[in-house]
Amino acid sequence: MEAFNNGSRLADYEMDGAGLIGRGKFSVVHRTRRKRDNKRVALKKIQVFEMMDSKCRNECLNEIKLLQSLGHPNIVQYLDAFIEDNxxxxxxxLAERGDLGGLIKRAASxxxxxxxxxxxxxxxxxxDALRYMHSxxxxxxxxxxxxxxxxxxGVLKLGDLGLGRYFSSKTNMVHSTVGTPFYMxxxxxxGSYYDWKSDIWSLGCLLYELATLRSPFFTEGLNYYTLGKKINKRAFEPISGAFSAELRGLVDHMIQVDPAHRLDSEAVYAVAVQRVGSSFSTPGMDGGASTGVPVPMAS
Incomplete structure (x- = not known):
């Protein structure tokens, strides 16, 4: 455990006046300022010693080291990690402008x-972020x-790369029920074995939600059993014909019950790049990943 520490301390960070960002069962996230360079960061505090045995803890800490090694303009960067006061x-x-879920909710409202x-x-x-992760x-x-x-x-970054889940369950990279049910x-x-194509299903659900402003499998009052049946039957409403055949087709090739019939992350990215470079491209933008686009501010 001591080997994980790199000399950083809680005293190196100062709480921002804006305070709390979010809270989980075993964690809390605050908006803070790193004193040495005045950089504003999100600092997540996790009660790791209350969750698991030492073997699982060490596995999770190794996972954080892996996440720190990822470097991509569309992935939230893990800047520092240390243990203090257990x-x-x-x-x-720090994502100053919230998340895509909030943007979708505002558009829907x-x-x-x-x-x-x-x-x-x-x-x-x-x-692009997922393609990089899979690579x-x-x-x-x-x-x-x-x-x-x-x-x-305005740049979008994929985040929450497993930290909360790895610390809340004993995980196996290919056989563990983790994630958010509507996107599983x-x-x-x-509870079966799965691979990279499981991420593709979830990404397809996200694209569907961007187009329709709702999750493909969401229904009021839905329980877990009924949700599972909907997912296994691929039962969701078609996307409006107001959207292009390319977008609807891409969703169709991602939300496939048989993983072998889903596109891989390279193919999905290739389709997206092609569409960004088409007439759908936002005026004034040069296209491509890592490029911010106009994002409505939260009211």
Whole structure:
């Protein structure tokens, strides 16, 4: 455990006046300032010693080291990690403008669909992040709008790369029921073995939600058993014909019950890049991943 510490201390960070960002069962996230360079960061405090035995803890700490090694403009950067007062502290980039889930909720409340050009510009950034992760043989396992964060520049970054889940369950990279039920693949919700294609299902659900402003499998009052049946039957309403055949087709090729019939992350990214470079591209933007697009501010 001591080997994990790198000399950083809680005293190196100062709580921002804006305070609390979020809270989980075993964790809390605060908006803080790193004193040495005045950089504003999100500091996640995890009660790691209350969750698991030492073997699982060490596995999770190794996972954090892996996440720190990922470097991509559309992935939230893990800046620092240290243990103090029997708690794990992880410093990450701060998303000043919230997350994609909030953006979708605001659009839904206003009854204003996202323009298809913006949908592609948002999606290509997420697809590029996942393509990179898969190339490094890292699965995300909880892709959803709430885990896509919006930087001050408007750039989207895929985040929450397993930290909460690894610390709340004994995980095996290919056989563990983790994630958010509405975005779970059939094989994952069944508790079966799964691979990279499980992330593709979740990414397809995210693209569907960008277009429709709702999760493909969400219904009021739905229980876990009924949700599982809907997912296994691939029962969701078609996307409006107001969106292009390419977008609807891409969703169709991602939300496939048989993982072998889903596109891989490279193919998904290739389609997204092509669409961003088409007439749907947002005026004034140069296209491609890591490029911010106009993002409505929270009211």
């Amino acid at each position: 708690e794990l502290h992880v410093a990450m980039e 206003a009854g204003t669909p996202l323009p298809e050009g913006h949908v592609w510009e948002y999606f290509v950034q997420i697809a 490094k043989r890292v699965m995300h396992r909880d892709i959803k709008p709430a885990n896509v964060f919006i930087m001050d520049t 693949s059939p094989e994952c919700i069944q």
